[in-house]
Amino acid sequence: xxxxxxxxxxxxxxxxxxxxxxxxxxxxxxxxxxxxxxxxxxxxxxxxxxxxxxxxxxxxxxxxxxxxxxxxxxxxxxxxxxxxxxxxxxxxxxxxxxxxxxxxxxxxxxxxxxxxxxxxxxxxxxxxxxxxxxxxxxxxxxxxxxxxxxxxxxxxxxxxxxxxxxxxxxxxxxxxxxxxxxxxxxxxxxxxxxxxxxxxxxxxxxxxxxxxxxxxxxxxxxxxxxxxxxxxxxxxxxxxxxxxxxxxxxxxxxxxxxxxxxxxxxxxxxxxxxxxxxxxxxxxxxxxxxxxxxxxxxxxxxxxxxxxxxxxxxxxxxxxxxxxxxxxxxxxxxxxxxxxxxxxxx
Numbered sequence: 212x213x214x215x216x217x218x219x220x221x222x223x224x225x226x227x228x229x230x231x232x233x234x235x236x237x238x239x240x241x242x243x244x245x246x247x248x249x250x251x252x253x254x255x256x257x258x259x260x261x262x263x264x265x266x267x268x269x270x271x272x273x274x275x276x277x278x279x280x281x282x283x284x285x286x287x288x289x290x291x292x293x294x295x296x297x298x299x300x301x302x303x304x305x306x307x308x309x310x311x312x313x314x315x316x317x318x319x320x321x322x323x324x325x326x327x328x329x330x331x332x333x334x335x336x337x338x339x340x341x342x343x344x345x346x347x348x349x350x351x352x353x354x355x356x357x358x359x360x361x362x363x364x365x366x367x368x369x370x371x372x373x374x375x376x377x378x379x380x381x382x383x384x385x386x387x388x389x390x391x392x393x394x395x396x397x398x399x400x401x402x403x404x405x406x407x408x409x410x411x412x413x414x415x416x417x418x419x420x421x422x423x424x425x426x427x428x429x430x431x432x433x434x435x436x437x438x439x440x441x442x443x444x445x446x447x448x449x450x451x452x453x454x455x456x457x458x459x460x461x462x463x464x465x466x467x468x469x470x471x472x473x474x475x476x477x478x479x480x481x482x483x484x485x486x487x488x489x490x491x492x493x494x495x496x497x498x499x500x501x502x503x504x505x506x507x508x509x510x511x512x513x514x515x516x517x518x519x520x521x522x523x524x525x526x527x528x529x530x531x532x533x534x535x536x537x538x539x540x541x542x543x544x545x546x547x548x549x550x551x552x553x554x555x556x557x
Contacts, residue, residue: 232250238273295348308519347370408469413471512555
């Protein structure tokens with residue numbers, strides 16, 4: 212039965228400690244159960260609008276905010292989704308992907324935590340994730356071993372969703388297929404008359420697999436057209452770029468380069484111009500991600516535009532379906548709807 216309205220609710224008192232739900236109940240002259248029902252938006256609790264407003268006002272006067280983690284542990288249910296922030300060289304596009312995931316999950320009522328784990332945390336990543344008792348995790352498959360997956364499930368994690376191909380069939384994956392990006396660039400270069408192109412593959416071991424996916428796409432285009440594709444391993448380092456530029460300036464060189472992403476494209480653009488190679492007359496460049504800076508440099512950098520909004524929506528929908536116990540394929544390949552934004556560089 213609902214608590215009776217007090218004849219005089221009284222005023223908020225000053226606290227030398229953090230306010231509690233008991234303080235809210237005392238000020239509103241209701242039970243702690245009523246406070247819990249109101250502040251946790253429990254439906255069909257039989258609480259009148261007048262009582263609900265009184266509890267909300269008391270909580271506001273006291274500055275009381277429920278402890279979501281403690282409440283989740285008491286109830287045995289959590290709405291926390293953990294997004295371990297990968298130890299990658301993240302650009303604006305990558306950050307937009309994770310931000311989109313967080314916002315999409317938030318709209319569905321989940322509490323989302325973006326948490327950075329450094330390379331030194333990798334051995335204990337699963338234990339650190341489990342310590343937060345999330346209901347679900349969206350993570351790179353390569354960050355979790357079979358034992359890690361088992362540990363997370365054993366500690367109450369309901370859903371693990373990967374944005375890479377998972378070697379573990381227990382992890383559902385939505386795989387971002389970057390070979391499509393490379394194939395798109397290869398077909399474009401061939402149509403523009405190029406017959407010898409290069410593909411930059413980052414030396415950085417954290418992202419080399421992404422570079423190899425894009426290279427594979429170029430090679431697929433080459434197999435269909437006779438295009439010659441040269442693999443070039445490059446560190447994101449000015450000295451590496453200068454050495455490559457000097458080599459190409461003094462020897463036979465490709466006429467077009469897929470630069471892996473826009474950052475590598477800008478790095479290589481500066482180095483090539485420093486040794487006197489003209490862009491695009493001597494070497495055409497195409498980056499990837501279509502960052503705003505592509506328009507700010509001269510010559511402006513051509514780039515592959517591969518919007519992530521559809522990918523983000525697919526992740527959010529898939530995660531929510533899995534939480535609700537609905538069927539979800541163990542593996543889904545997400546094709547990119549990529550297109551080349553042609554600017555000055557190629």
